Amino acid sequence: MEWIRLIGIIGWMIAFASTATLRAAHDGIDAHAHRHALPQFAQAHVVGSYPDVGSAKQNLQRLLAQSESVFTMIGLPDTQNYSEFYPSTFLAQTNWVASQRLPKNIRFVSHFGDVVNHASVAFEWQNAEAAMSVLDEIGVIYGVCPGNHDITPSGIPGTSYIPQHFAAHFGPQRFAQRPWFGGASPSGMSSFAYFNAGGIPFLALHLDCDTPVAELAWAQGILDTHKDRPALVTTHKYLQDAEDYISGVPVVASGRYPPSWYALEDFYNPAGIQSDELYLWFLRKNTNIFLVQCGHFHEEYRQSSLNVAGQLMHEVLADFQDDPNGGNGWMRILTFDTIDGTIDFDTFSPTLGAVRTADESDFTLSVPFENFALPSVVQFRAFQQGISGYLGTRDTWISEAAPNTSYGDNSTRVSDDDVNNAFFSDARGQALVRFDEIFSAQKIPLTATILSATLVLDISDDIDSPIYDPDFFVYLVERAWEENSTWNSLTGGLTVGTDLGLQLGVFTGDNAPDSDSMRRIDLTSAVTSWQHGHPNHGVAIMPEIIAGNDDGIAIRTSENVNTILRPRLEVTFVSSAIPLLADLTGDRIVNAGDLAILLSAWETPHPFADLNYDGTVGAADLAMMLAAWT
Structure with a gap:
């Protein structure tokens, strides 16, 4: 019926525009002068005069494009008081939806x-079920994340952890038959859903309270396989606005909960992590996340943080439970416009029939949605031990001070210019990492064109010397090694020029001043060379040699208990065959003519001869062309 009504309106608009144009032309009257006489619908949405039906159609197409780009998302902050005391308010919210x-x-x-106030009280879940079932009845897509009151008897940290009640009511079995439901974590406490709106396929991820590492390992696998979808994340406890909440007294700065906060408010989930760790370890690394929403803290607040690509990720808090009547039914209305690249946030109460107009309740955020998803032709693969079933990482370190000792089972590997930490000892420590089994039709096809490859490392113990700030160098390894290799089995350690080839990158060992432990190193040329037949012996992290310095770094390994901080290789590529890419002359074969073009562009950023898109024409491009020779 909606389509029939829309078609009728479209026909009326075209007919009216045509009639108005003809009448204005016949009477010699400027159509602009009589816009006030147009019916309200046309006056509100159709702009300008109508010299012919064609321009009316263009206006109509623009109107329809705009209507397709605009859609609404609803946020339901903490409803625990409604489930216990005001079930009609909860029901009013979902009935309004x-x-x-x-x-x-x-x-x-x-x-x-x-969702509820007491996780073990049955009637509260019954009230919540009655309200949320309205969404099931109308078929709207939705997601729910557990809060601290949903997993403890009364929302008090350190008390019994009882997630089974939330899982029974809002676990994966509730959504299993919904075509939009993507799946849930093994615990059932985190989940994701798909929805398409505004011409964009989105992914919505709902994470467990205090989000344990095991939940993030699952979530990382989900985001790794959906880089073509902008993603929004909802988790209960993430931001606080303590300054505003306590009338401006700056006990802690507003934002993510600082470490000191957890001395006062402990974890509700016994395996939980701090909200700043959630950002540093997970959120900022996933460049398709554009919005994080949360509740828990009884306030409204927003901020924006950078991801690793330098894009702003918006973080928004809303929780109204301190208002009268358990929260007065306040809810968030997010109006997306994917053409303008904006999200308008409004705060509305269906029980009061009112909106909140303060800046913290009524605001607009800019979101260039196209920047939060890879183009459809670009594919992404990540290789990280224990994520999405990948088990091919090999890493270790070798020590000059213990030349016959193997460190392949260590949770960290060391790169150090003096592992003895003795003044002027200079006993070296060298770290190695390799990613095996990364090329196949389902992983990185041998015929793909690699656009980028990035090694991600986490420094668990950085340098602490007040005198020196040494760098660490990443080299292509040119000899075989295994996790049980030692200093002596590698004939006295690794040497640049014999055991080590091209220097791939350099990074600082100091995590100060912002305690950022992540390092990202460009491995595009290395992965491309491995793809085209160069032996994959991985890379080595070598210390800068400074006489008298006794400081190094410890890097988390594939054996580290923190899955999401293990070494990670991220690769983007296009699946077009190399012969097509290397055919620079366009004659559908790769031969001497193409080689001549490539050689003439040597060491320049030639737009076509730079086959691996690393910014300059060189040996890697030549290897790709020779591999495609016909």
Whole structure:
């Protein structure tokens, strides 16, 4: 029926525009002068005069394009008081969603957690079920994350962890038959969903409270396989606004919970991590996340943080449970416009029939959605031990001070210009890492064109010398080694020029001043060379040699208990065959003519001869061309 009504309106608009144009031309009247006489619908949406039906159609197409780019998402902050004391308010919220689903084009609903006040009280879950079942009945896509009150008897940290009640009511079995449901973590406490809106395929990820590393390992695998979708994340406890909450007294700065906060408010999930760790270890690394929403702290607050690509990721807190009547039914209305690249946030109460107009309640965020997803032709693969079933990482370190000792089972590997930490001892430590089994039709095809490859390392113990700030160098390894290799088995350690080839990158060993332990090193040329037949012996991390310095770094290994901080290789590529890419003359074969073009562009950023897109024409491009020779 909606389509029939829309077709009728379209026909009326075209007919009216044509009639108005003809009448204005006949009477010699400027159509602009009579815009006030147009019916309200046309006056509000159709701009300018109408010299012919064609321009009316163009206006109509623009109107329809805009309507398709605009949609609404609803945020339901902490409903625990409604489930216990005011069930009619909870029901009013979801009934309003049902009534406005079509008028406002509501495409997704996100619950911020704390569905109930007491996880073990049955009638609270029954009230929540009654309200949330309205969303099931109308078929709207939605997700729910657990809050601290959903996993403990009364929301108090350090008390019994009882997640089974949330899992029973809002676990994966509730959504299993929904075509939009993507899946859940092994615990069932985190989940994701798909929804398409505004011409964009989105992914919505709902994470467990205090989000344990095991949940993040699962979530990382989900995001790794969906880099073509902009992603939004909802988790219950992430931001706080303590300054505003306590009338401006700056006990802690507003934002993510600082480490000192956890001395006062402990974890609700016994395996939980701090919210700043959630950002550093997970959120900022995933460049398709554009929005993080949360509740828990009884305030409104927002901030924006950079991801590893330098893009702003917006973080928004909303929790109204301190308002009268358990929260007065306040909920968030997010209006997306994917053409303008904006999200308008409004705060509305269906029980009051009112909106909040303060800046913290009514604001607009800029989101260039196209920057938060890879183009459809670009594919992404990540290789990290224990993520999505990958088990091919090999890493170790060798020590001059213990030349016959193998460190392949260590949770960290060392790169150090003096592992003895003795003044002027200078006993070396050298680190190695390799990613095996990365080329196949399902991983990186041998015929693919690699666009980028990045090694991601985490420094668990950085340099602490007040005198020196040494660098660490990443080299292509040219000899075989295994995790049980030792200093002596590698004939006295690794030597540049014999055991080590091309220097691939350099990074500082000091995590100060912002305690950022992540290092990202460009391995595009190395991975491309391995793809085209060069033996893959991985890379070595070598210390800068400074006489008298006794400081090095410890790097987390593939055996580290923190799965998401293990070494990681990220690769983007296009699947077009190399022969097509290397055919520079366009004659559908790769021969001397193509080679002549490549050699003439040697060491320049030639737009076509730079086959591996590393910024300059060189040996890697030549290897690709020779591999495609016909």
